[in-house]
Amino acid sequence: MIKLQEITFGYTRHRRLFDGLNLQLEAGRIYGLLGKNGAGKSSLLRIMTGLLYPNGGKTEVLGHIPLKRQPSFLQEVLFIPEEIYLPPISITKYLKTQSPFYPKFNEQQFRYYLTEFDITYESKLDGLSFGQRKKVLIAFALACNTRVLIMDEPTNGLDIPSKSQFRKLVSSVFEEDRLMLISTHQVRDLDNLIDAVIVLDDSEILLHQSLEDISKRLRFTTLSSVENDHRVLYAEPSLQGYTVVMEDSAQLENLTESKVDLERLFHAAIQQPERIRALFSTPSLSKAPTL
Structure with a gap:
């Protein structure tokens, strides 16, 4: 599903973050991406989703080249960044503007996930705390039913009960034809959730195993x-x-x-x-x- 071959990338001309990085991820797994701050986790995720352009190498996701950001790619790949922004509108209006981009979006599922996160459907986004907005975005992402779901530090801002609920919901929606990749430095938040782990260290894949x-x-x-x-x-x-x-x-x-x-x-x-x-x-x- 996701294949990176000989990826090179750097934010400056004189320092490369990745130099010949290779990684292949398959459907039917929930991967945990671990690494110290500055290891390149967020950059790697953004390369996969076409938000950063590698200097060299080949990136394929579902047979697409991410940097082209084609509609057929975007409707099957959803990315939740660490820093989120939601407009000051109601949840209802947010759905009307965003859900049409995802053909498999299920509003009934979305309402259920909101209930599980203890969020009222009629809420306005600018009236919610950071953690509550994060839960709205997670609920929306899960309800989109994309084949690839990538999350960067999704549990930041969540309290302990919400982290447990997050693990429960992610596990409940996972299917064999989907791939989920979760990056975090809060390692214990992935307990009993992932079935494969990737450790990124010094800009290299140190470990990639089930x-x-x-x-x-x-x-x-x-x-x-x-x-x-x-x-x-x-x-x-x-x-x-x-x-x-x-x-x-x-x-x-x-x-x-x-x-x-x-x-x-x-x-x-x-x-x-x-x-x-x-x-x-x-x-x-x-x-x-x-x-």
């Missing part, structure tokens, strides 16, 4: 001691000893396996990039066959 594959090669557990344990990639003190990310091995015994911890996985990848690359050097999501 959570299933990660759970086969890494163990997320607690150890009483980590001294001289070469298997440990990342450790932090806890009441039980140390919470760790470690290489899985047939030699490990009596350890309680846990689900992938996205926050600790991210720390492990950033602190041990070479070991992560070596562990996942076999064919992976990021090296899928060229279509």
Whole structure:
């Protein structure tokens, strides 16, 4: 669905943000894009949606070249940026002006999502808080039923109950012919939502794997001691000893396996990039066959 080949991009002539970046994303997955501030997450999303033009390389989304911004592309790809702007009009009028651009928009779904977010349909956008406006935009995006939905920091401005509701709604609308890509630095907001993770570090794709594959090669557990344990990639003190990310091995015994911890996985990848690359050097999501 999304294919980036040898992408180069920079905001200045003397410094490139991306230099030969490759990435392929397929339908039927909810991807989480993680990275430190300044890693290039937002720029990457904007290249995918045609809002930034790469200096070189090839970008395809649903068979379209994003920078052409053709109607057939725009009606199937929806992007929610981190910084949002909604006009000072009613929700009803917003729908009348925006929904015609999306042939699969479903107003009944939209009303349901608003109710789930505790937003009144008759509200005026300029009378809502930032978090409430964000929820209106998320509800609208989900109701558009586009094949590709890309969100940059969608949970910024949401309170804890709303973040939980966000995860619930995104999971409920996902289908096998759709692709969702969510970028965030609030890693825990993606717990129990994504099924594949991409870590962008130093303008490169450091990790691109399904959570299933990660759970086969890494163990997320607690150890009483980590001294001289070469298997440990990342450790932090806890009441039980140390919470760790470690290489899985047939030699490990009596350890309680846990689900992938996205926050600790991210720390492990950033602190041990070479070991992560070596562990996942076999064919992976990021090296899928060229279509």
